[in-house]
Amino acid sequence: DTEVTQTPKHLVMGMTNKKSLKCEQHMGHRAMYWYKQKAKKPPELMFVYSYEKLSINESVPSRFSPECPNSSLLNLHLHALQPEDSALYLCASSPPGLDGYTFGSGTRLTVV
């Protein structure tokens, strides 16, 4: 298995809702990432997990809460989002050290 699987592919949520994005990989990668991508922009790093521990939080608002239950799973819990949080949320994984990332296809999030 050489893929990163993200669910759901599309999500529409209200500003008072609570939802979660899920990411799964079975490549044995011990680093996992959440990125946010707005239209016509590059991916922006949100969080990095290394060996299931949060190692980087790029000053992301607390309405985004990451979780890494085990080495294969990564979640992003969403609460009280704003319309400007609408974007493509990408999950990625990589082996330890300097190596390319494998990205999922993303969750297209719309906040109404």
Add this chain to the structure above:
Amino acid sequence: GENVEQHPSTLSVQEGDSAVIKCTYSDSASNYFPWYKQELGKGPQLIIDIRSNVGEKKDQRIAVTLNKTAKHFSLHITETQPEDSAVYFCAAQGFNDMRFGAGTRLTVKP
């Protein structure tokens, strides 16, 4: 932190021509430079990478060059095909995370 600049932002070529995309980086500690291709509705896909101890790397129609002294690296696509049309991102990685360039939208006209 790392800052990666990428040019041009858009590039249109005729099928069969070559395409070149250039990037510069600021952090001399960066030593891994991947290139990603992103098609509509998909996540970025790694197409080629180069490490700081190598000056050039080639994979079929794609090649990447690195000038570590000048902090420049470039992607070269030869014999372009319509399926090469996509957004291409360069990136630079050092001790921590990876930073992306702004992207180049490549259009290959048949």
